[in-house]
Amino acid sequence: MNLSHHEVQKDTRKRRHYRLLLLGMFGILTAIVFFSFWIGYYPLSPSQVMTAFLSRFGYQGELLPQAVTIFWNIRLPRILSALFIGASLSVAGSAYQGMFRNPLVSPDILGVSSGASLGAAFAILCGSPDWLIQLAAFLGGIAAVAASYLISRKSMYSHTLILVLTGSMIMSLCNAGVTMIKYIADPNDVLQQITFWLMGSLTKTNMKAFQWSFLPMLAGLCFIFLFRWRINLLTLDEEEAKSLGINIRRYRLLFITASTLLSAAAVCLGGLIGWVGLMIPHLARALVGADYERLIPASAILGAGYLVLMDDIARSILSMELPLGVVTSIMGAPFFIYLIIQRGRHSHAAGN
Structure with a gap:
């Protein structure tokens, strides 16, 4: 009885600690x-930000027209895009790491980023408008993951292993397609556009572009958030899950679909922004543990804040704006090296 009471108190303290941590984040x-x-390039004072925001709600005080334009047409869509892209990539990364029981997995493991790159590169080569480039990137990402999944279903071997191998093959094929398009593209115009898109940036983001990606990102986030506790089931071995009556393939397909929506929508809005989906889930896991009921909300908040902060650095550290994908890579690569070293140390210690 005393042990039970002690466990209840311990669980209550953990829940309180988690809520306080989430509130602080x-x-x-x-x-x-x-x-x-x-x-940014045109800095705004706090008072200008407030008056520009209130201008849409009938505020008639002293207004600077440039501040209103910068706030509503540039800063707001850019910050909203960074928030949702960061949250989407982080949540997708957490879900994939749980599904494949591998902490080194990232959202593009099944080729979503490569497929989106191929779709966007082809649309740019054809001289398509921005909205069609965005749509082509989205459809390309979904098509790549669908191809990976459908091909893997034909194999008689372990579904998880074949799915990863098929994703790597689709990724390589899409990358080859992007390279071919870059090879035949006009180097004075089209090649520069493709290269800029592939580097990842929120420079050209506007509210219309954000609205195109908002619904699939919101749908994916809502699904994973509502059913996040079931990702814990996907961390079980397939034989163990079958013995418990759990249809592991159905759950995996549902979470792959939701994660693909998140990743494809994020890539089509901001281009290739790497390392977020790999790095942030590890930071969240270190803070709240491996339970996905707590890990998914923590990953979403951390990822959103991280990418907004990286975008701030990208547009303020130099006189010219840096590509956001380059900044996240500079931050992510050392973290990945540290992660590999730490895992090697843990494996060595376990072996001894």
Whole structure:
């Protein structure tokens, strides 16, 4: 009886600690967002940000037209895009790491980023407008993952292993297609557009582009958030899951679909922005543990704040704006090296 009471108290403390931690993370995210409105090539003061925001709600005080334009047409869609892209990639990365029981897995393991790149590169080569480039990237990402999944279903071997191998093959094929398009593209115009898109950036983001990607990102986030506890089931061995009466393939397909929506929508909005889906879930896991009921919300908040902060660095550290994908790679690559070293040490210690 005393042990049971002790366990209840311990669980209550853990829940309280988790809520306080999540509240603190959300507070930091809010501060980063407010700070982001102030910085950029055209800096805005806090008072200009507030008056520009209130101008849409009937405020008739002293207004600077440039501040209103910058706030509503440039800063707001850019910050919203960074928030949702960061949250989407982080949540997709967490889900994939759980599904494949591998902490080194990232959202593009099944070729979604490569497929989106091929679709966008082909649309740019054809001289398509921005909305059609965005749509082509989205459809390309979904098609690549669908091809990986359908091909893997034909194999008689372990479904998880074949799915990963098929994803690698589709990724290589799409990358070859992008290379071919870059080879035949006009180097004075089209090649530059493709290269800029592949580097990842939110420079050309506007509210219309954000709205195109908002619904699939929101749908994917809502599904994974509502059913996040079931990702814990996917971490079980397939034989163990079958003995418990769990249809592991059906759950995996549902979460792959939701994660693909997140990744494809994020890539079609901001281009290739790497390392977020690999790095952020590890940071969230270190803070809240491996339970996906807690890990998914923590990953979403951390990922959103991280990408907004990286975008702030990209547009303020130099006189010219850096590609966002380059900044996240500079931050992510050392983390990946550290992760490999740490895993090697743990494996060595376990062996001894």
